Amino acid sequence: MEAIRRRAPEFPAGLEWFNIDCPVSMADQEGRVVLINFGAWSSICCQRTLQDLQTLGRKYGDALVIINVHSPRFSAEMRRSHVLKTINRYHINYPVVHDPDMKLWNIYSIKGWPTQVLIDPEGIILGAISGGGKLPELDQIVKYQLEKSSGHPPVGKLSCPDRRVPEPRSALSFPGRITAADDRIYVADSGHNRILVLSSRGHILRQYGSEASGFIDGNGTSAAFNNPQGMTLADDFLYVADAGNHAIRRIHMRTGDVDTIAGTGRVGQPIHDVCVSPVNAGLNSPCDVAFKDGRLYIAMSGSHQVWRLSLVANTLEVFSGSGREGLLDGPASTAAFSQPSGLALLFNRLYAVDAGASAVRELDIETGAVRTIVGEGLFDFGDQDGSGNVARLQYPLDISADQMHRMLWVTDSYNNKIKRIGVNSEFVSSVAVDRRLDEPGGLVFHNDTLYIANTNAHEIMCLNPNNGHAEALNVAEELVEI
Incomplete structure (x- = not known):
């Protein structure tokens, strides 16, 4: 000291x-x-x-x-x-x-x-x-x-009397991330420490975890999460970055069972070699996951790296990032990130939003080499459309890929905006929205609609990116039996 x-x-x-x-x-x-x-x-x-x-x-x-x-x-x-x-x-x-x-x-x-x-x-x-x-x-x-x-x-005297300003009652509490498939919407209801499966009309069809935070494997509401964030679907499983537990959780969609596939529930130190026992590895605030070819890519925000978990070999390793906080391009072993918080796969590239550097990074899926698309440094942020070297973001938290239109969608959280980035042009532009955004945390592009976790408003927003019209999904508070 x-x-x-x-x-x-x-x-x-x-x-x-x-x-x-x-x-x-x-x-x-x-x-x-x-x-x-x-x-x-x-x-x-x-x-x-x-x-x-x-x-x-x-x-x-x-x-x-x-x-x-x-x-x-x-x-x-x-x-x-x-x-x-x-x-x-x-x-x-x-x-x-x-x-x-x-x-x-x-x-x-x-x-x-x-x-x-x-x-x-x-x-x-x-x-x-x-x-x-x-x-x-x-x-x-x-x-x-x-x-x-x-x-x-x-x-x-100890201090003055308490004066709290509680949040309004709502079905969701600070929803952090969202994904979708077919006619189902998957929400990390982070403030309630649970994962919800919603219908397209907002009915709660399934719930995993309850409002009580914890680190418990089990079935449905008997399981426990702590501030769950990013998710990805693969085969019959939903993989969850359980940020508060420093763990990766797996939900068996057929049975409702929740288990842990990496992490101990406590923050750990960076790994340097291939780990052959992922459940005994110490993770550090994982905030998102992406799946490709039997591997999970993990945005390890707390260690400023991207890790890779082989679901076939059951091994865990650092995929990219030296572990030093910064904004540095180059080979995987020397590249530097600052709180990578969201991941998206498009063709043979992995894209990451680097919240602490207000940046968007591109990673080679084979080598982990890094190139910056948007961002200039740890303290270079703002709200500016334009080409990559001109554009500015402020604390982006999530990214979603649109393969058909070769587009990336980004939650520019601290600017209360959604930004689009053309993969070919690398031009950044703000998306018009006719409804107020309040520090949106997550988004997914699905069936020509942007589903947005409008975090501080405790809602899911459905946005037509072509005309800017947005509506809040009316999420029912009760589970619907199906």
């Missing part, structure tokens, strides 16, 4: 607070350990840190005060509506202060996301810890400081 050792200042006036009725006073926290977490919620690493903080909060209760400073990386993250939605999506139940002008960031001399600043019970800054996966270190420091001050109970 980088030592600082000075008294913690009060929070500047004028910042907007969430989850409480008034700003937190540092003077009132005497006798407690205070942990200030600086993060941008677009970062996979920051998202995992939120889970670690929940663990600490449950363990230490009122003796530990956790304050999340939202320090935006993207311009869309400066919106108040974005902050509210993200608080609810990730179930953040401690005070959040929005710092769009990076005032607190500069006061504490923060250098990167995520960073945790620890303050002892006397109000002295102990130091800062940067990076993810720091739960054991944070736990040790908090425990030591509380034991050290055990004879001096807290003297001030």
Whole structure:
């Protein structure tokens, strides 16, 4: 931990607070350990840190005060509506202060996301810890400081009363991804930790998992997922990127059985050789899957790579990406990604949207070599149509291929738009939509219709890309017996 050792200042006036009725006073926290977490919620690493903080909060209760400073990386993250939605999506139940002008960031001399600043019970800054996966270190420091001050109970009030803004009741909760085949629509109802099979009219025909998060194999609703994301159909199976469980799950469509084919349920370290036991491998926030010739390609967002799982040989390996975050083209072993989040196959190419780099990448299906179609760098983003070197996206999350029209469709999530990219021309253009999009997470082009997971609106949108007319699918809340 980088030592600082000075008294913690009060929070500047004028910042907007969430989850409480008034700003937190540092003077009132005497006798407690205070942990200030600086993060941008677009970062996979920051998202995992939120889970670690929940663990600490449950363990230490009122003796530990956790304050999340939202320090935006993207311009869309400066919106108040974005902050509210993200608080609810990730179930953040401690005070959040929005710092769009990076005032607190500069006061504490923060250098990167995520960073945790620890303050002892006397109000002295102990130091800062940067990076993810720091739960054991944070736990040790908090425990030591509380034991050290055990004879001096807290003297001030804990904080102001809670002030939550819950989401409206709806059949879906933050649906993340979607796919389709024949007359069926498959939805990752991510906020409800379940996979739904819908009819074209929105009737729920099948449900896998329930609202309770977990990592359980089983049949139908007895199985459990944790923030499931991308899916792909192959033969009689639906393969699911179970992002919160760091696992790949398989649903047997004939029987309804759910099993795990890769991952342990816990985040792991990057692999360097071929893994012959995928169920014992540590995955890192897989966000999408694509199937070709008996192999699953996995967008491993947390390790900034694309992995490949052979369903025949039952082996797992890195397909492309060095594991270093960046935007670098070239051979598979040296190419760099930044949170690859969506995959699509078209002819002999695998396409990936690189959320952290606001980019679209093309991978050779044989060698894994990478070429960038759209995107210039980790901090080059915007909302601009045009050729690949001119066009700009902002945190794209999913991509779908249209073989007939040689077209790629992209959810330009933070721009609240759908973009189309011509495979031959590599020209990017915005798709007209006569209905509001709210950070769409997933999409699929099927039967001349774009089905869109309009994530923050808790709905599935059906869009005619030729005339821009969109309608929300009326998803019934009850399962229909068939």
